[in-house]
Amino acid sequence: MSTVQRSRRGFFQSATAAVVTAGAVLQNPLEAMLPDEQRLPRPGRLLDCHLHINHFDRSVEDTIRHMDRTGTSRAFILPLETGEGNVLLRSETVLHAFHLYKDRIIPFCQTDIRQPDVLDRIRAYHLLGCRGIGEQKEHLPLGDKRVEAVIALCDELNWPITIHFQDSASGYNQGMAEHLETYLKRYRRVRIIGHAQTFWANISADVPPPDETLYPTGPVRPGGLLDRLLGDYPNLYADMSAGSGYRALSRDEDFTAGFFDRHPKQILFGSDCPCRDGAGENFKGMCYSTQLQRLLRRLISDESRLDDAFHNNAMLALEGTA
Ligand SMILES: [Zn+2]
Numbered sequence: 001m002s003t004v005q006r007s008r009r010g011f012f013q014s015a016t017a018a019v020v021t022a023g024a025v026l027q028n029p030l031e032a033m034l035p036d037e038q039r040l041p042r043p044g045r046l047l048d049c050h051l052h053i054n055h056f057d058r059s060v061e062d063t064i065r066h067m068d069r070t071g072t073s074r075a076f077i078l079p080l081e082t083g084e085g086n087v088l089l090r091s092e093t094v095l096h097a098f099h100l101y102k103d104r105i106i107p108f109c110q111t112d113i114r115q116p117d118v119l120d121r122i123r124a125y126h127l128l129g130c131r132g133i134g135e136q137k138e139h140l141p142l143g144d145k146r147v148e149a150v151i152a153l154c155d156e157l158n159w160p161i162t163i164h165f166q167d168s169a170s171g172y173n174q175g176m177a178e179h180l181e182t183y184l185k186r187y188r189r190v191r192i193i194g195h196a197q198t199f200w201a202n203i204s205a206d207v208p209p210p211d212e213t214l215y216p217t218g219p220v221r222p223g224g225l226l227d228r229l230l231g232d233y234p235n236l237y238a239d240m241s242a243g244s245g246y247r248a249l250s251r252d253e254d255f256t257a258g259f260f261d262r263h264p265k266q267i268l269f270g271s272d273c274p275c276r277d278g279a280g281e282n283f284k285g286m287c288y289s290t291q292l293q294r295l296l297r298r299l300i301s302d303e304s305r306l307d308d309a310f311h312n313n314a315m316l317a318l319e320g321t322a
């Protein structure tokens with residue numbers, strides 16, 4: 001073997017080792033030729049704050065494949081134990097997946113908060129290695145004492161909680177405008193990660209009634225509740241996942257660029273993507289992860305801010321500062 005061949009082989013071996021250590025994918029060399037906004041993130045620098053496993057019966061292996069294909073090094077995996085959002089994923093299943101893929105999966109837990117033993121169960125999940133609660137998505141209003149009890153427990157455990165806010169009659173955690181600020185004020189250690197339609201409708205000062213639409217479009221009117229709460233409460237984070245996040249952030253890109261400038265440490269990359277392959281093979285050709293990555297690359301030019309949105313802010317939300 002020539003010196004050149006040997007050193008080349010050495011290069012590939014060490015490159016492979018570096019990539020495996022980072023727990024991320026080997027990137028296609030052709031990717032270097034893609035326009036900036038289509039590139040995958042640097043290995044180890046994309047943390048997805050919102051992923052489930054069994055969307056459309058996706059397996060754990062396919063979920064990891066989705067992460068590989070989208071350049072996602074790690075993800076918060078969120079169970080939904082009551083299945084009220086049409087996905088039923090048990091906390092035990094997430095813990096099992098975590099034991100198979102310790103360097104890729106950050107396990108959250110969730111369990112029926114109407115059961116009398118809910119706080120004991122959550123404490124048990126804490127001892128078993130879970131890192132937060134989510135996705136909290138049950139048909140209870142936000143002001144319900146049982147919702148407050150799990151937020152209070154997260155505060156005690158120094159945990160984040162991901163909440164699905166949807167104000168429609170058959171929605172979840174209704175009453176964000178009336179109750180969210182009370183919790184942010186009362187519980188300063190818990191990180192509340194906001195998600196879904198009503199959370200994102202409040203990017204604008206004019207929010208249509210939920211029975212009219214949950215997905216408002218068109219220019220954003222400045223002065224929305226989200227801007228105020230994110231500005232006043234560093235313990236609030238914005239989960240940009242799913243159609244709700246993407247539609248809100250892409251409806252008025254000039255406004256969004258300013259929104260990112262005002263809250264650079266509180267925006268979390270997340271996908272909630274149900275696809276198996278990072279190309280939407282089972283999801284009408286759409287992948288929420290790659291779609292959002294491209295939007296963020298287009299709107300955030302500063303690399304360190306992009307790094308915050310893709311990775312560092314999720315770590316802040318996970319670990320807290322208390
Ligand atoms: Zn979800």
Ligand SMILES: [Zn+2]
Nearest residue numbers: 273275278287
């Ligand atoms: Zn996808």
